[in-house]
Amino acid sequence: MPQGEIKNAVCSWLRAHEKEMFELLEQLVNTDSGSSSKAGVDRVGATLRARLARAGIATQVFERAEHGNCLLAKVPGSGGAHVPHVLLLGHMDTVFPDGTAARRPYRVEGGVAYGPGVADMKAGLVMNTYVALAFAELGGHKAPLHVWYTGDEEIASPSSRELTLQMAQGAATVLNAEPGRASGNVVIARKGGMFIDFEVEGVAAHSGNPDKGASAIDALARKIIELHALADKATGVTANVGTVRGGVTVNTVAPHAAAQLDVRFPIEVNPDELYRRVEAIITQQVPARTSGRITRQGRFLPLFQTDASRKLLSDYTQAAKQLGFAVAGEFAGGCADSGYTASVGAPTLCATGPVGGDGHSPKEYCRIDTLVPRAQAAALTILARDGA
Numbered sequence: 001m002p003q004g005e006i007k008n009a010v011c012s013w014l015r016a017h018e019k020e021m022f023e024l025l026e027q028l029v030n031t032d033s034g035s036s037s038k039a040g041v042d043r044v045g046a047t048l049r050a051r052l053a054r055a056g057i058a059t060q061v062f063e064r065a066e067h068g069n070c071l072l073a074k075v076p077g078s079g080g081a082h083v084p085h086v087l088l089l090g091h092m093d094t095v096f097p098d099g100t101a102a103r104r105p106y107r108v109e110g111g112v113a114y115g116p117g118v119a120d121m122k123a124g125l126v127m128n129t130y131v132a133l134a135f136a137e138l139g140g141h142k143a144p145l146h147v148w149y150t151g152d153e154e155i156a157s158p159s160s161r162e163l164t165l166q167m168a169q170g171a172a173t174v175l176n177a178e179p180g181r182a183s184g185n186v187v188i189a190r191k192g193g194m195f196i197d198f199e200v201e202g203v204a205a206h207s208g209n210p211d212k213g214a215s216a217i218d219a220l221a222r223k224i225i226e227l228h229a230l231a232d233k234a235t236g237v238t239a240n241v242g243t244v245r246g247g248v249t250v251n252t253v254a255p256h257a258a259a260q261l262d263v264r265f266p267i268e269v270n271p272d273e274l275y276r277r278v279e280a281i282i283t284q285q286v287p288a289r290t291s292g293r294i295t296r297q298g299r300f301l302p303l304f305q306t307d308a309s310r311k312l313l314s315d316y317t318q319a320a321k322q323l324g325f326a327v328a329g330e331f332a333g334g335c336a337d338s339g340y341t342a343s344v345g346a347p348t349l350c351a352t353g354p355v356g357g358d359g360h361s362p363k364e365y366c367r368i369d370t371l372v373p374r375a376q377a378a379a380l381t382i383l384a385r386d387g388a
Contacts, residue, residue, distance in 0.1 A: 006140035007383060011323070011376045013134045018372050021126050024051065025371070028122040029106040029115035033068070033151075035093040041068025041151040044092040044122075048129055048149060049073075055133050067159045068093055068151020072167070075135050079142030079386065084172035086143045086382050087346065088128040089164070089337060090121055090353075091153030095360045104362060112365050119356025119366040124177025125149065127353055127375045134379060143172060143386040153337050156195045156298025161340060168341035168348075173312060173385045175378050176338040177353035180370065181330060187351035188313055188329035190303035190336055191236065191264040192271055197296040198282045203289050204248065204255035213253030214289035217246050220257040223292060226281045227261055230274070236266040237274065238333070258295075264333060267302040300335035301343045308347035312385070316349055319380035323373055352378055 027047060033040040045068065049059050052073050062070040071092075077083055094117035106115040113123075132147045148167045150160040157164065168174060180186060200220045205213025230239040239261065246257025265274055275297075282292040313329050320327040329349075338350040354374045356366035 003383065006138070007380055009138050010134050010140070010379045010383070013138060014130060014372050014375045014379065017130060017133070021130050021371055022368060024129070025113065025118070025123055025126045026106045028125060029118050030101045032096065032098045032101045033092055033094055033117065034097050035067065035095065035152055035155045037098050038064075038066065038068050038151075040098065041092050045069055045071045045149060045151065048125065051129060052132065055136050057132060057136050062163055064151060064159045070151060070160050070163055071149040073132055073147040075132050075145040077142045077144045077386065078139065083143050083386065084170055085146050086173045086175070086385065087167055087171040087341065088131060088145065088147045088378070089174060089176040089341065090125045090128050090148070091150045091337065092125065093151050093154050094120065095154050108368065111367065111369050113368045114365050116364065119179040119354070119364055120359035121178055121353055123356065123366045123371060124179065124353030127371060127378065128177050131375050131378050131382070135382075141382055141386055143382065145382065150337065156193070156300055157337055157340070158298050164337050164340045165344055168344045168346040171341070171346040173382065174338065174341040174346045174348040175352045175381065176336060176341070176348065176350040178336050178338070178351045179353050179356035179359065179366065180351050180374060181332070182355065182357040183330070184325065184355055185328045185330045185351070186313070186316065186349055187303070187332045188305050188309065188349065189331045190339060190350065191266050191333050192302035192339060193265070193300040193335040194263045194271065194275060194278070195298040196261040196263070196278060196294055197258070198261065198292055198294045199256065199258045200246070200290060200292045202253065202255050202257070205253040207251040207253055210253050213255070214287060215253050216257040216290055217254040219287060219290035219292065220244065220246060220259060222286060223281055224259065227278065230263065230277060235269055237269060238264045264335065265302075267304050271299065301339035303336065303339045303342050303348060303350055306342075306347065309342070309349065312347040312349050315384045316352070316377060316381045319377045319384060322380060323376055325373060327377070
């Protein structure tokens with residue numbers, strides 16, 4: 001089939017299945033799948049796997065002990081095993097706890113969908129799935145198509161990171177369906193990041209005799225001030241202690257406290273040196289008889305541009321132009337799994353999913369009128385990249 005006919009057929013197929021895409025999106029959004037809910041993430045995976053299986057697409061589940069399982073779907077291409085694959089990337093977990101979907105279920109108002117994880121990134125999961133379904137039914141592509149669904153990206157991918165690196169090895173194209181920017185743009189570069197959990201130990205005492213104790217909350221407060229001082233607009237480093245907890249009762253000098261730190265940094269910053277500065281602050285024994293330690297850390301790698309990723313951006317923007325909309329690349333301060341795929345040399349473009357915004361908040365939204373066009377743009381990019 002000539003390339004022009006393939007392009008038209010794929011775009012028409014995706015438009016014809018728009019209603020199904022909306023129905024799947026509603027089902028996924030109404031399934032709680034916070035990073036800490038393995039059962040919820042696995043329910044999302046089972047829903048996606050069932051949809052793929054109905055089309056005869058082969059899938060493989062990668063069992064994870066503590067976090068959501070990962071899922072791989074493969075659609076063979078016509079070019080044979082020697083042709084580098086295309087990787088469509090997405091995560092099934094959200095930042096929202098169990099019960100959120102019941103309180104704020106999926107709804108659509110004025111062409112805008114709302115609900116937990118609707119943009120970040122369940123709309124992207126739907127999009128990737130239907131791109132795979134379209135090619136599975138119509139063919140016309142040379143490169144094998146691999147669709148990779150992970151379950152713990154929102155907490156820095158502790159159990160899926162190595163698998164994602166493996167999936168990206170040798171890929172000619174990686175499209176990460178994080179939400180498109182509110183402007184409609186895609187993302188060409190992102191900061192790296194560290195999520196660091198830490199604890200502070202003190203000495204308990206009656207609050208009427210505070211000198212007999214050493215307050216872990218006092219120590220934590222001092223550490224927070226120093227940690228926040230790591231933020232530097234000149235270098236692009238940001239630092240935020242997002243959660244704190246500690247103490248026993250109001251009239252007890254706190255023997256224990258804990259917090260979680262989020263640090264972001266551009267590719268020019270040495271992450272190991274930054275980590276050493278963070279560690280020095282957390283472990284310093286101020287005030288006396290207190291101590292701190294890091295209990296967990298997770299790292300995102302920065303997404304950076306290469307000549308190959310610039311060519312990918314050009315192919316994507318040309319595909320969008322054919323569909324009647326303009327797209328540019330922009331920098332984002334947030335982190336994503338696209339940094340891992342770029343780190344192994346795979347040309348990577350991020351935020352290719354439907355357009356949305358206000359992620360990680362009750363106002364999170366997705367413009368559902370962009371679901372089909374963004375799926376079409378991904379499909380046309382895949383065809384342009386393998387010369388089908």
